[in-house]
Amino acid sequence: MRTVFQNKKISGILAVLPENEVRFEEEITNYSFSEKQTIRLKKIMGYEKHRLAKMETTPSDLCIFGIDYLLSKELLDLNDIGAIITVSITPDFWIPHISNIIHGHYNMSQDVLCVDLAQGCSGFILGLMEAFMILEHMPEKKILLLNADVLSHRVSYRDRNSFPLVGDAATVTIVENKSNESDIYFNIKSDGTRREALIIPAGGTRTPSSSLTAEMVDDGDGNYRSLDNMKMDGAAVFTFAQTEVPALIDEILHDAGIDKESIKWYLLHQPNKFMLQKLADRIGVPHDKVPMNIVELFGNSSGSSIPLDIAHNLKTEMKQEKGKCCMCAFGSGLTWCAMILELGEMEFCETFISKG
Amino acid sequence: MEKIFEILRNIREEADFKASNNFIKDGLLDSFDIITLVSMLEDEYSILIDALDIVPENFENCDSIIAVLKKNGGEI
Numbered sequence: 001m002r003t004v005f006q007n008k009k010i011s012g013i014l015a016v017l018p019e020n021e022v023r024f025e026e027e028i029t030n031y032s033f034s035e036k037q038t039i040r041l042k043k044i045m046g047y048e049k050h051r052l053a054k055m056e057t058t059p060s061d062l063c064i065f066g067i068d069y070l071l072s073k074e075l076l077d078l079n080d081i082g083a084i085i086t087v088s089i090t091p092d093f094w095i096p097h098i099s100n101i102i103h104g105h106y107n108m109s110q111d112v113l114c115v116d117l118a119q120g121c122s123g124f125i126l127g128l129m130e131a132f133m134i135l136e137h138m139p140e141k142k143i144l145l146l147n148a149d150v151l152s153h154r155v156s157y158r159d160r161n162s163f164p165l166v167g168d169a170a171t172v173t174i175v176e177n178k179s180n181e182s183d184i185y186f187n188i189k190s191d192g193t194r195r196e197a198l199i200i201p202a203g204g205t206r207t208p209s210s211s212l213t214a215e216m217v218d219d220g221d222g223n224y225r226s227l228d229n230m231k232m233d234g235a236a237v238f239t240f241a242q243t244e245v246p247a248l249i250d251e252i253l254h255d256a257g258i259d260k261e262s263i264k265w266y267l268l269h270q271p272n273k274f275m276l277q278k279l280a281d282r283i284g285v286p287h288d289k290v291p292m293n294i295v296e297l298f299g300n301s302s303g304s305s306i307p308l309d310i311a312h313n314l315k316t317e318m319k320q321e322k323g324k325c326c327m328c329a330f331g332s333g334l335t336w337c338a339m340i341l342e343l344g345e346m347e348f349c350e351t352f353i354s355k356g
Numbered sequence: 357m358e359k360i361f362e363i364l365r366n367i368r369e370e371a372d373f374k375a376s377n378n379f380i381k382d383g384l385l386d387s388f389d390i391i392t393l394v395s396m397l398e399d400e401y402s403i404l405i406d407a408l409d410i411v412p413e414n415f416e417n418c419d420s421i422i423a424v425l426k427k428n429g430g431e432i
Contacts, residue, residue, distance in 0.1 A: 044392060235387050282408075
């Protein structure tokens with residue numbers, strides 16, 4: 001699907017991180033790395049540190065920490081909100097949905113629309129798409145877009161392929177109608193034939209969780225995980241991203257009628273440093289236009305990685321004049337998507353460390 | 357070729373690469389080792405290996421590794 005949205009604006013982004021920060025070295029005994037491998041992988045993949053939520057913390061908890069913060073600073077008025085859109089692959093419950101939990105927690109108006117989307121790393125851009133479409137029917141209202149995941153709870157701590165890079169986070173984004181805004185170009189693609197490249201095999205209705213699905217098994221490379229844990233075919237995901245993302249960016253730049261140099265920031269989903277560097281090379285853009293530090297500092301937090309990138313790296317810039325940005329995400333589905341839009345002049349853009 | 361074996365030994369000291377015709381099938385290199393190998397080859401030969409060439413079949417043995425290096429401008 002490719003389309004153009006008009007007169008829409010992101011007016012604020014708050015990233016919410018758990019306070020628990022864990023360094024790679026502290027977890028090294030969980031994995032089958034030699035010391036030499038550890039040092040190499042740290043440098044190549046960007047294994048540095050990540051933020052992990054407490055076991056009792058859920059996505060709605062992180063969202064509530066963030067919303068409470070915004071309310072306390074008078075940066076958000078819940079009476080302005082016409083819809084809550086939540087994007088998560090690690091919901092608190094099957095039912096009720098996270099958006100309804102938020103709605104009930106703040107005792108919001110019954111006219112507020114609650115929507116939950118199940119989407120992984122493409123979740124921010126997909127959430128924006130949903131927000132822009134809903135705003136067409138809510139000219140006077142704003143959208144509360146919440147991206148929240150505690151993926152560390154679904155990844156085996158003994159899986160050296162995935163756990164060192166996983167991080168937990170939430171982001172609260174305010175989206176609204178605004179006349180005379182620049183056009184927003186959007187393109188999203190899916191390939192369900194490659195869906196098993198990223199999978200949590202058990203826990204759904206196909207294979208309910210049981211004592212058998214919780215059993216940890218060596219995958220042959222020294223990674224121990226159960227069927228309840230996320231499994232990633234790293235080589236397939238790498239090739240997928242390197243093949244599809246540059247082509248998608250070329251396509252959306254063509255749709256927008258601009259060249260690569262016109263983009264101030266390429267805000268890519270951040271799975272690991274090696275993949276990002278290779279992607280920047282294949283897209284053909286200088287590395288300094290592609291922030292790459294989020295995965296090293298906080299871990300890959302799935303759908304919130306792009307707004308976290310904006311809140312951490314561009315917080316000052318986002319309160320100043322606007323610049324053209326290209327956001328691009330890729331992940332489970334397999335799904336990949338991009339959006340070109342002007343970002344800036346936000347009312348808030350910051351990071352909040354929570355007790356979660 | 358000896359330089360490549362030296363790099364491989366640096367990655368997996370315990371593995372006998374010279375006795376293998378397929379490092380992947382014989383379990384001498386996993387996906388993380390391939391990424392490490394790419395990084396070390398790039399440093400050693402001062403090249404950038406195209407991401408689309410980073411697939412297991414290009415790192416099965418010394419011949420395939422040399423082919424990838426040459427394709428990406430490496431002087432062997």
